[in-house]
Amino acid sequence: MSAHISNVRPEPDQVLVDIVDYVLNYEIKSDVAYETARNCLIDTLGCGLEALEYPACKKLMGPIVPGTVVPNGAKVPGTQFQLDPVQAAFNIGTMIRWLDFNDTWLAAEWGHPSDNLGGILATADWLSRNAVAAGKSPLTMRDVLTGMIKAHEIQGCIALENSFNKVGLDHVVLVKVASTAVVAQMLGLNRDEVLNAVSLAWVDGQSLRTYRHSPNTGSRKSWAAGDATSRAVRLALIAKTGEMGYPSVLSAKTWGFYDVLFKGQPFKFQRPYGSYVMENVLFKISFPAEFHSQTAVECAMDIHHKLAAAGKTPEDIKKITIRTHEACIRIIDKKGPLNNPADRDHCIQYMVALPILMGRLTASDYEDNIASDPRIDVLRDKMECVEDTQFTKDYHDPEKRSIANALTVEFNDGTKLDEIVCEYPIGHKSRRTDGIPLLEAKFRTNLARMFPTKQQARILQVSLDQKALETMPVHEYVDMYVI
Secondary structure (H helix, E strand, O other), rough: OOOOOOOOOOOOOOHHHHHHHHHHOOOOEEEEEEEHHHHHHHHHHHHHHHOOOOHHHHHHOOOOOOOOOOOOOOOOOOOOOOEHHHHHHHHHHHHHHHOOOOOEEEOOOOOOOOHHHHHHHHHHHHHHHHHOOOOOOOHHHHHHHHHHHHHHHHHHHHHOOOOOOOOEOOOHHHHHHHHHHHHHHHHOOOHHHHHHHHHHHHHOOOEEOHOOOOOOOOOOOHHHHHHHHHHHHHHHHHHHHOOOOOOOOOOOOOHHHHHHOOOOOOOOOOOOOOOOOHHHHOOOOOOOOOHHHHHHHHHHHHHHHHHOOOOHHHHHEEEEEEEEOOHHHHOOOOOOOOOHHHHOOHHHHHHHHHHHHHHOOOHHHOOOOHHHOOHHHHHOOOOEEOHHHHHHHHHOOOOOOOOEEEEEEEOOOOOOOOEEEOOOOOOOOHHHHHHHHHHHHHHHHHHHHHOOOOHHHHHHHOOOOOHHHHHOOHHHHHHOOOO
């Protein structure tokens, strides 16, 4: 005899309630969070501008139907496109993520919280243009910064204790959830409607990590976040129509997210939502490299200079030992052929070999013309990754959040260099004093790729002034990025 199944509509899962109440009611009071969000904004947009130099990214830009222009639509920085907010979110999100050079969050799950800017900026711009057209007040860039802080917090706090990669799911599920919640609030949805929207994000199909791992690594990893943040805008707009939600989307027996996709385990949380994630986010400042390798690349740059000082060449190297943390080994420790740029920028051996050989690591160094240099694979084959359990422990420690790597070089003649250790990359919170001037220089470089001098100066004047940026209407700020 079958057991009775209750058809009583349950109360919403507490995870949904906490997200929604945070988005609707929590007031961000941290000046550090807003200042960091401003730096995050300019760095993220700069990464997008650099990505537009690459045809593989640029081919994905524009409307779904060529020639479509949306009156009062959202504009895509660095282009002349004006699109509906869903497709604009895809465009912005894709260009942001293409080169793997925007911010990073590392925990049980990793990801790039600024990916949410695709949905946030597109929605804010669209709303502002329509408000002005209707004689109403537009949103300001402070609204965008607030949305960024809250999206960072939702994505990052869930990631602290919950590993989606270990069950084969891609971290962009968290972009979709965070963007949905923040965009729903921006659209003016009431509490029940925001709950519905967030439930729709969880019940949605979730991306597999197939495109991030051998032997299938490919360029979808560069537009997956754009896809997620644009889907979030779509779901929020669906919820705005009054479409119903699914209150026990996570906890429902057999059919809920936990049972279907998370091995039956509920989410765990380390801390309540506030502004912790934005304040502690990691910036990729010097190198467009997967973040678990950032400190290794810094060490490799040091080795490049030490080789010359020691009268040695890369050909004299017998072995390189990379002492590292567990997550690094699981994600980017690769042997064998690397098939494309997406494969190469997720291989720690490649990202260490380039600086040792050439004294640099740029986005173009992942392209075929550079990767064809036979010296790279010769050096890769001499590298071995070994886990240091203390490095792994410090990686997960919320008070340290280190991303440590250490490199030891042994030579054919039996000599070796002293081990070079780097625990915290230049983009870490503990190195903000050194990092922010370099981040601003990176932004200046990226502006110069796209805009004439006068336009660069106007963007910089506003973007580097906290008060001026926060009070500026969103559509006026985005207009400065139109070519």
